[in-house]
Amino acid sequence: MSVEHFERLFNPKGVVVVGASTHPGKFGFVALHNILANGYKGRVFATNRDGAEVLGVQTLTSLDDLPAGEVDLAFVCTPAATNLEVLSQLADRGVATAFIASAGYGEAGEEGRAAQAALVAAANELGIMVVGPNGQGLVSTPANLCAQIVAPYPPAGRIGIVSQSGNLVSSFMNYAVASGVGVSRAISVGNAAAVGVSDVLEYLATDPHTSVGLVYVEGIEDGRRFFTALRAACERMPVVLVKGGATDSGSRAAASHTGSLATDDRVFDGMCRQAGAVRAATIEEAFDTAACFATQPLPAGPKVAVMTTVGGWGVMTADALSATQLELVSLPGDLREGLDELLPPRWSRNNPIDLAGGETKDTIPEVLDMLARHPAIDGVIVLGVGIQANQGRMERQGPFYPEWGLERIVAFHDRQDRRYAESAARCSSETAKPFLVATELAVADPDNAAVAGVREFGQYCFASSQRAVRSLAHLWAYARWRQRRM
Amino acid sequence: MATSNSSVRRTLSEEKSKELLAPCGVPLLAERVVTSPEAAGTAAVELGFPVVAKLCGDNIAHKTERGLVRLGLGDEAAVQRAATELLDAARPEDGQVGVLVAPMVHGARELIAGVTHDPQFGPTVMVGIGGVFAEALGDVAFRLLPITRTDAEEMLEDLTNQVLLGPFRGEPAVDRPAVVEVLLGLSELVATHPEVVSVDLNPLIIVDGRPVAVDALVEIEG
Numbered sequence: 150m151s152v153e154h155f156e157r158l159f160n161p162k163g164v165v166v167v168g169a170s171t172h173p174g175k176f177g178f179v180a181l182h183n184i185l186a187n188g189y190k191g192r193v194f195a196t197n198r199d200g201a202e203v204l205g206v207q208t209l210t211s212l213d214d215l216p217a218g219e220v221d222l223a224f225v226c227t228p229a230a231t232n233l234e235v236l237s238q239l240a241d242r243g244v245a246t247a248f249i250a251s252a253g254y255g256e257a258g259e260e261g262r263a264a265q266a267a268l269v270a271a272a273n274e275l276g277i278m279v280v281g282p283n284g285q286g287l288v289s290t291p292a293n294l295c296a297q298i299v300a301p302y303p304p305a306g307r308i309g310i311v312s313q314s315g316n317l318v319s320s321f322m323n324y325a326v327a328s329g330v331g332v333s334r335a336i337s338v339g340n341a342a343a344v345g346v347s348d349v350l351e352y353l354a355t356d357p358h359t360s361v362g363l364v365y366v367e368g369i370e371d372g373r374r375f376f377t378a379l380r381a382a383c384e385r386m387p388v389v390l391v392k393g394g395a396t397d398s399g400s401r402a403a404a405s406h407t408g409s410l411a412t413d414d415r416v417f418d419g420m421c422r423q424a425g426a427v428r429a430a431t432i433e434e435a436f437d438t439a440a441c442f443a444t445q446p447l448p449a450g451p452k453v454a455v456m457t458t459v460g461g462w463g464v465m466t467a468d469a470l471s472a473t474q475l476e477l478v479s480l481p482g483d484l485r486e487g488l489d490e491l492l493p494p495r496w497s498r499n500n501p502i503d504l505a506g507g508e509t510k511d512t513i514p515e516v517l518d519m520l521a522r523h524p525a526i527d528g529v530i531v532l533g534v535g536i537q538a539n540q541g542r543m544e545r546q547g548p549f550y551p552e553w554g555l556e557r558i559v560a561f562h563d564r565q566d567r568r569y570a571e572s573a574a575r576c577s578s579e580t581a582k583p584f585l586v587a588t589e590l591a592v593a594d595p596d597n598a599a600v601a602g603v604r605e606f607g608q609y610c611f612a613s614s615q616r617a618v619r620s621l622a623h624l625w626a627y628a629r630w631r632q633r634r635m
Numbered sequence: 636m637a638t639s640n641s642s643v644r645r646t647l648s649e650e651k652s653k654e655l656l657a658p659c660g661v662p663l664l665a666e667r668v669v670t671s672p673e674a675a676g677t678a679a680v681e682l683g684f685p686v687v688a689k690l691c692g693d694n695i696a697h698k699t700e701r702g703l704v705r706l707g708l709g710d711e712a713a714v715q716r717a718a719t720e721l722l723d724a725a726r727p728e729d730g731q732v733g734v735l736v737a738p739m740v741h742g743a744r745e746l747i748a749g750v751t752h753d754p755q756f757g758p759t760v761m762v763g764i765g766g767v768f769a770e771a772l773g774d775v776a777f778r779l780l781p782i783t784r785t786d787a788e789e790m791l792e793d794l795t796n797q798v799l800l801g802p803f804r805g806e807p808a809v810d811r812p813a814v815v816e817v818l819l820g821l822s823e824l825v826a827t828h829p830e831v832v833s834v835d836l837n838p839l840i841i842v843d844g845r846p847v848a849v850d851a852l853v854e855i856e857g
Contacts, residue, residue: 372755376779416753419777422793423786633785 154278155352158246159289159334161221162191164296165244167212167235168227168251169195169203176250176298177226178203180286184224187295187302192219212238220244224286224296229253229264232282233271240275247272249281250298255340256283269343284339285315288322290332291358297337306331307443309359311349313338314393317365320432321439327595329604330440333358345370347378354382362388363439364426376420383425384635387442387627390426391435392417425630427623434619440609441620445583447628450527452478453621454520455501455614458508458533463501466530466614473622474629477501481525491515504533510565514572517584521576528583528625529576530617534569535590535599537562542594563598570602577608585621587611644832644856649691649698649735652853655828659820661836662813662847666737675718676711678736685709685739687849690721692732696852707739740847743804745769745838746814748846750780750821752832760821762790762814764799765838772796780825787818807844814839814846830855 164184170177181195185204194215197208209215212235223244227235229251239247254265265282272279280287286297290305299315303325312318315337325332333356336349346366353359362382369375382388395414421428429435453475457463470477480488480500488496493507502520504512513534520526541562544555551559570586577584590597591610603610611617647655650668657663667678668691679686690703698704703724705717718734725732745765753759756779763775776793778786791800791811800809817839825831833854839846 369755372753373757373779376756413753413777415773415775416756416759416777416779419759419790419793420756420779422789423778423782633789 152352152355154246155349157221158248158278158280158287159294159356160292161246161294163194163220164189164191164222164224164294165194165196165212165215165220165239167196167223167225167239169197169206169208170226171197171201171203175226179298180224180226180250180296181206183286183295183297183300183302188293189295190293194220212242215242215244217241218243221246222296223247225249225251225281226298227251229261229268229282232268236268236271236275236277236279240277244277246278246280248284248287248296249279249339250284250286251281252283254282255342265340265342272343278344279342280336280344281339282342285318285337287334287336288318288332289334301326303335304329304331305333307333307358307360308363308439309333309353309356309361310335310363311338311346311353312336312365313341313346313367314365315339317391317432321363321365321436324433324436324440328436328440328591328609329607330443330609341370347371347375350378350382350388354378354385360386361439361442362386363435364388364390365393365432365435366390367393372420376424379421379424379426383627383630387624388424388426389429389435389439389442389623390421391429391432422630425627425634427626429619429623434616437609437611437616438620438623441583441585441624442627444608445577445585445624446581447631448528448583448621448625449581449628451476451625452525452527453530454478454480454526454528455530455532456504456513456516456520457501457531458504458506458513458536460497460503460505462532462614463497463503466532466618467501469615469618473618473625475528475618475622475625478525481523484519484523484525487519488516491519501532513569517569517572517576521580521582521584526582528621529573529585530614530621531569531573531584531586532588532614534586535566535588535594535597538566538598539590539594542597566597566599567602567605570599570608571606573603574606574608583621583624584608585611585617587614587617589613642856644854646693646696647853647855648693648695649689649851650733651693652834652851653848655824655831655853656820656834656836656848656851659824659827660816661820661851662817662845663851664737664740664847664849666735668733668735669718670722670733672715672718672722672734675734675736676715679708679714680711682736682738686714686736687739688714688717688721689735689737690725690729690732691735692725692729694728694730695732737849740840740842740849742841742843742847743806744799744809744841746809746841746846747775748814748817748821748834748836748839750825750831750834751777758825758832760790760818760825762794762818764794764796781822782818784815784819787815787822790818791815806841809841810844810846813844817846817848828855830857832856 166181168177195208200210295302303322497503541559573584747765758780776790835852
């Protein structure tokens with residue numbers, strides 16, 4: 150296994166689907182479909198016992214007919230019993246990497262474990278890097294490659310995903326599709342017979358297309374090797390990690406899923422802290438945080454300002470912040486006086502900065518600018534945007550539109566909410582401070598002008614302020630880990 | 636790195652454990668190991684009252700459970716009486732035994748620290764809140780060995796009950812750099828003595844803010 154193998158796996162000049170099927174319900178059909186349907190530019194070959202045409206591809210009846218040197222990656226869907234022969238034919242045609250989707254290996258009892266050992270031995274002998282078996286596939290957006298047996302294909306981006314569970318790769322990528330915060334590479338290691346999470350992590354840390362790692366693990370074969378790979382990756386980029394099987398009952402489930410040994414979860418937790426990885430408790434927290442790393446600068450310190458147009462969310466956010474290492478900073482006098490000039494007397498006069506409904510057309514962008522420029526503020530959470538556009542939606546869909554001046558005011562609300570999103574993104578990029586926008590409208594109405602604006606300006610809209618706080622706390626934990634060591 | 640089935644684990648006596656730990660900067664009480672009640676009394680006079688007396692030997696690991704610890708001995712006669720009883724309580728399987736006499740220290744707080752071997756990650760170092768609620772709280776932080784000073788400092792930050800590390804019941808805040816030195820000492824011990832598979836410093840009593848190990852057990856393999 151080498152970096153060169155991974156380069157060929159993720160940037161193959163040609164792909165062959167071994168065991169393509171004419172039946173649209175079979176993996177051998179779906180894999181070919183997904184490669185062809187998502188814009189892969191290299192040559193695509195397929196084999197089929199009967200030589201049938203599948204999805205416009207004239208299949209080969211034997212791998213011996215594959216042109217030599219044209220293919221770097223084989224996606225193997227054939228039954229386990231035939232795969233030793235498949236590997237030797239692939240080696241003969243110069244195919245360096247194989248993703249084995251076939252089941253019937255280590256997960257399938259004594260016989261399967263023997264087959265898996267034989268597969269690895271043959272691959273090593275032939276110099277082929279085998280990923281899987283029993284894996285879901287891989288995605289590589291720089292190559293427009295969707296070599297997997299399930300949807301989705303995510304937008305291109307900076308997040309590199311590696312997982313011991315295929316379905317959780319799909320879950321992460323579904324969030325990527327919904328939020329627009331994209332993915333560089335994604336791979337499920339299946340039974341990890343030859344290539345494990347540590348190997349992929351080592352590659353991702355060298356990959357210029359990846360700047361955030363997102364990892365799901367249940368158990369680790371070689372703990373020291375994993376720690377070393379994780380530590381090295383964290384020196385170059387943030388890594389967000391979720392571990393299944395953190396509790397006693399979870400670890401029993403993990404033992405039957407991936408055959409993992411139990412370790413004291415507190416040891417695993419300390420290992421993550423030491424390596425610099427941030428550990429998320431749930432899949433949505435993990436994606437939130439990876440998306441935050443991918444779109445926001447690291448905070449220089451823990452001091453957070455909360456700007457809100459609605460009181461309740463400000464209070465909830467203050468509560469959420471108190472459970473973290475972040476600090477709801479007390480506003481310095483000059484900042485308070487500056488805000489006094491922008492806001493009506495009833496504003497909260499402290500942090501959270503509750504505008505108390507006193508905003509006029511330019512208030513929110515001006516307040517955000519003032520917070521961005523003030524040295525006492527390391528990061529900002531922006532709440533209560535999208536409310537006007539939400540009302541606009543009701544008016545646009547109501548029986549009176551566009552009369553009674555509704556057309557004009559609805560367009561104004563949409564413009565304003567988009568502008569708030571634009572302001573937050575601009576403040577963040579101009580001052581290198583994180584500005585996180587949170588609203589439940591991210592879920593309730595993704596087309597809301599504020600939510601769509603956040604997406605349009607390349608940011609991630611958090612579904613609640615608590616989720617924004619958690620992610621910002623993870624950013625600060627990683628920033629501090631770096632500050633103390635580099 | 637599988638541990639070989641043929642290797643043998645054994646626990647060192649408290650005295651030998653402390654001999655290993657002292658050069659690594661683990662703060663230990665001034666103490667004496669003696670073999671007669673008279674010598675125990677003399678040692679106590681030199682150390683200053685009150686003292687504790689414990690029976691110790693290579694094969695004695697669970698002193699408290701066997702009632703082999705006597706606390707708060709206030710004069711020479713009490714020390715001699717306790718030493719007599721402890722020596723009488725020795726069993727043949729305990730091997731060579733002695734009576735350890737040490738000053739009795741007081742602190743409202745206790746920490747625990749140690750080294751354990753994780754099946755996946757190998758040797759680890761641990762620090763946590765000790766005392767009677769230690770198990771109920773489960774407030775401990777681990778790192779893989781070896782550790783850096785920054786790692787050790789962050790272990791203390793990881794503990795949930797930070798209020799117990801601040802000024803507490805008239806005692807000053809825990810001297811964090813002093814606890815950090817203990818953890819670095821454990822790291823150094825395992826680096827220089829790879830045969831050490833576990834260390835148990837329990838309790839690490841906080842006396843005027845500074846940690847003192849009043850009991851120590853080292854387990855070695857091979």
